[in-house]
Amino acid sequence: METTDYDLIVLGAGAVGENVADRAVQGGLTVALVESELVGGECSYWACMPSKALLRPGQALRAAQNVAGAAQAVTGKLDVQAVLDRRNSFASNWDDAGQVKWVEGAGITLVRGHARFSGPKQVTVTGPDGGTTVLTARHAVTVATGSDPVIPGIEGLAEANPWASREITSAKSVPGRLVIIGGGTVAVEMATAYAGFGSEVTVIVRGKVLSQLEPFAGELVVESLREFGATVLLDTATTTVTRSGGTVSVETADGQTIEADEIVVATGRKPRTDDLGLDTIGLTPGDWLPTDDTMLVEGFDWLYAVGDVTNRALLTHQGKYQARAAGDVIAARANGKPVADKPWGTHVATADHEAVPQVTFTDPEVASIGHTEKTAREAGYNTRTVDYELGNVAGASVRQDGYKGKARMIVDEDRKVILGVTFVGPEVSDLLQAATLAVVGEIPLDRLWHAVPAYPTVNEIWLRLLETYGRP
Numbered sequence: 001m002e003t004t005d006y007d008l009i010v011l012g013a014g015a016v017g018e019n020v021a022d023r024a025v026q027g028g029l030t031v032a033l034v035e036s037e038l039v040g041g042e043c044s045y046w047a048c049m050p051s052k053a054l055l056r057p058g059q060a061l062r063a064a065q066n067v068a069g070a071a072q073a074v075t076g077k078l079d080v081q082a083v084l085d086r087r088n089s090f091a092s093n094w095d096d097a098g099q100v101k102w103v104e105g106a107g108i109t110l111v112r113g114h115a116r117f118s119g120p121k122q123v124t125v126t127g128p129d130g131g132t133t134v135l136t137a138r139h140a141v142t143v144a145t146g147s148d149p150v151i152p153g154i155e156g157l158a159e160a161n162p163w164a165s166r167e168i169t170s171a172k173s174v175p176g177r178l179v180i181i182g183g184g185t186v187a188v189e190m191a192t193a194y195a196g197f198g199s200e201v202t203v204i205v206r207g208k209v210l211s212q213l214e215p216f217a218g219e220l221v222v223e224s225l226r227e228f229g230a231t232v233l234l235d236t237a238t239t240t241v242t243r244s245g246g247t248v249s250v251e252t253a254d255g256q257t258i259e260a261d262e263i264v265v266a267t268g269r270k271p272r273t274d275d276l277g278l279d280t281i282g283l284t285p286g287d288w289l290p291t292d293d294t295m296l297v298e299g300f301d302w303l304y305a306v307g308d309v310t311n312r313a314l315l316t317h318q319g320k321y322q323a324r325a326a327g328d329v330i331a332a333r334a335n336g337k338p339v340a341d342k343p344w345g346t347h348v349a350t351a352d353h354e355a356v357p358q359v360t361f362t363d364p365e366v367a368s369i370g371h372t373e374k375t376a377r378e379a380g381y382n383t384r385t386v387d388y389e390l391g392n393v394a395g396a397s398v399r400q401d402g403y404k405g406k407a408r409m410i411v412d413e414d415r416k417v418i419l420g421v422t423f424v425g426p427e428v429s430d431l432l433q434a435a436t437l438a439v440v441g442e443i444p445l446d447r448l449w450h451a452v453p454a455y456p457t458v459n460e461i462w463l464r465l466l467e468t469y470g471r472p
């Protein structure tokens with residue numbers, strides 16, 4: 001058994017863990033980064049990258065099909081094998097050599113194996129060969145172990161060998177018939193991709209689709225999924241699942257039976273903390289790890305958590321934002337330097353509360369930041385909602401024939417600043433950063449009138465929203 005000391009030990013080398021480690025090294029600390037699977041984590045191999053690689057070819061094809069002149073040139077279907085091959089390269093063929101090289105180049109010590117706490121500031125790593133190493137942290141330990149899919153207790157589901165996010169994003173071939181349970185981001189993105197590949201897709205949603213967002217987002221996405229040939233069952237509970245040979249039968253509470261070749265579960269995530277030795281430090285295995293805004297786990301002065309495992313915002317960019325704050329604050333505290341932990345300071349992840357941007361890469365895309373009308377009112381703001389049809393913007397009509405979409409801006413009437421923006425429409429994802437700047441910067445509406453959008457771009461939606469609101 002080998003024992004080694006580091007200033008910081010980071011558990012989990014996903015995108016978020018890598019970033020904490022990097023910032024701490026840049027702050028002058030020694031860092032051990034422990035990884036049990038692939039360096040790069042879920043996002044690189046089984047989530048963001050492969051899923052977006054599966055979606056983009058269909059989006060590009062439809063974009064061309066919706067512009068007269070270009071449409072005549074693209075009369076064929078997607079080459080599904082070419083899409084899967086391109087996806088494989090975006091997942092680095094599930095080989096982490098490139099990311100290992102980056103970690104080593106950044107001056108971080110990579111330790112391969114499964115990490116478990118064996119006491120305060122002490123982590124025991126069981127390596128691939130079964131050998132153990134005990135790592136001791138001089139200053140801090142950061143948990144960045146991510147999340148796993150939840151498999152709900154639906155009768156027969158677990159026995160039917162369901163696919164979850166890993167299997168659907170890394171599939172080697174496309175099932176002829178696919179049933180997806182869930183109405184969140186994974187469900188609608190994968191329904192969009194696989195319907196585009198020609199799979200007969202049924203999505204079973206117990207409530208509404210994308211229910212955390214503005215209601216029109218889910219409505220427009222459902223409308224287009226149906227246009228792509230998918231069946232979307234709303235307000236429908238799944239009661240029983242049975243697999244017989246190659247066929248899965250799914251029964252719903254309203255008496256329907258759906259048959260498919262594969263079933264995909266996309267019903268949310270749970271923290272990857274069940275086998276982490278949390279009991280040795282007074283925490284409960286399997287729990288999320290709530291933190292303060294410097295990412296310190298509640299009740300500790302040496303234990304930090306970042307990324308999915310905190311349940312703050314299960315998104316790669318938001319986890320990496322937390323990681324930058326955490327890596328820097330751990331280094332500052334270790335070096336006895338000042339800590340900027342007031343809201344919007346260097347060492348806090350303030351934006352997690354009311355300024356989280358997210359894109360759902362369906363077709364139309366959904367791009368949102370900050371509050372919806374509902375959450376703003378629930379938070380006690382005095383709000384006004386401003387809506388505009390995106391298709392009426394000149395830039396949108398040039399981009400695509402029959403462009404259809406909608407934008408909504410939520411204004412704080414007391415301060416005359418924007419609390420949230422939602423865009424739904426083809427290729428709206430790149431409109432989002434301007435909205436993020438407006439929300440985070442709390443730019444007054446009267447100043448935004450001077451931020452002139454170029455004509456004719458889809459960004460002219462900003463002028464239309466302001467005109468609809470009226471001069472403040």
Ligand SMILES: Cc1cc2nc3c(=O)[nH]c(=O)nc-3n(C[C@H](O)[C@H](O)[C@H](O)COP(=O)(O)OP(=O)(O)OC[C@H]3O[C@@H](n4cnc5c(N)ncnc54)[C@H](O)[C@@H]3O)c2cc1C
Pocket residue numbers: 011012013014015016017034035036037038039040041042043046047048049051052113114115116144145146147165169186272275276306307308309313314315316317318319
């Ligand atoms: C299908 C899908 C698509 C998504 N698409 C997007 C998207 O487009 N954009 C976006 O922002 N977000 C997306 N997300 C969410 C995003 O993937 C996560 O928010 C992100 O991966 C979280 O990063 P993380 O570093 O916290 O966790 P992870 O990426 O899960 O990394 C955790 C790492 O810890 C390791 N680990 C776990 N336990 C131990 C242990 N005991 N010892 C050692 N190592 C351990 C794991 O092996 C893993 O490598 C998607 C999610 C899914 C499921």
Ligand SMILES: NC(=O)c1ccc[n+]([C@@H]2O[C@H](COP(=O)([O-])OP(=O)(O)OC[C@H]3O[C@@H](n4cnc5c(N)ncnc54)[C@H](O)[C@@H]3O)[C@@H](O)[C@H]2O)c1
Pocket residue numbers: 152153181182183184185186187189205206207208209210211238266267268269314315358359360361
């Ligand atoms: N483009 C992106 O940024 C992107 C893409 C995919 C995933 N993600 C992130 O990954 C996380 C996981 O995504 P997800 O889609 O699995 O979760 P989610 O929380 O977005 O959606 C879960 C869905 O499952 C439903 N559900 C939950 N329990 C159920 C049950 N027992 N029976 C039937 N339905 C049930 C919910 O009503 C909801 O519709 C999300 O937090 C999301 O932010 C992001």
